[in-house]
Amino acid sequence: MLAAIFLLAWIWRVLYLGRLSRTVLGGDLTEDSRTYWAWSKLLIEHGARVDGKDEDGRSLAQNARQLGRTEIAELLEKSDSQSVSHR
Numbered sequence: 001m002l003a004a005i006f007l008l009a010w011i012w013r014v015l016y017l018g019r020l021s022r023t024v025l026g027g028d029l030t031e032d033s034r035t036y037w038a039w040s041k042l043l044i045e046h047g048a049r050v051d052g053k054d055e056d057g058r059s060l061a062q063n064a065r066q067l068g069r070t071e072i073a074e075l076l077e078k079s080d081s082q083s084v085s086h087r
Contacts (some may be wrong), residue, residue: 040072050079 044050050060058066061076 044075044079051086
């Protein structure tokens with residue numbers, strides 16, 4: 001039963017995003033992503049702590065790489081190595 005609900009919700013979401021992408025709001029989906037990553041980069045460049053791990057033990061850089069955000073991952077790794085050398 002739970003699998004059927006998940007499948008139905010997933011299908012609805014895909015259809016909804018497909019419809020939304022054909023409207024004037026469609027660009028907002030990618031614009032939100034660009035804004036998020038630009039804000040993340042700004043925080044990292046200004047000294048945000050980046051040495052944390054998630055509940056699975058993965059670093060922020062590993063998660064960024066998994067999402068295909070290599071520029072952010074490289075920035076995280078650089079920031080993390082600099083923060084380790086300053087301790």
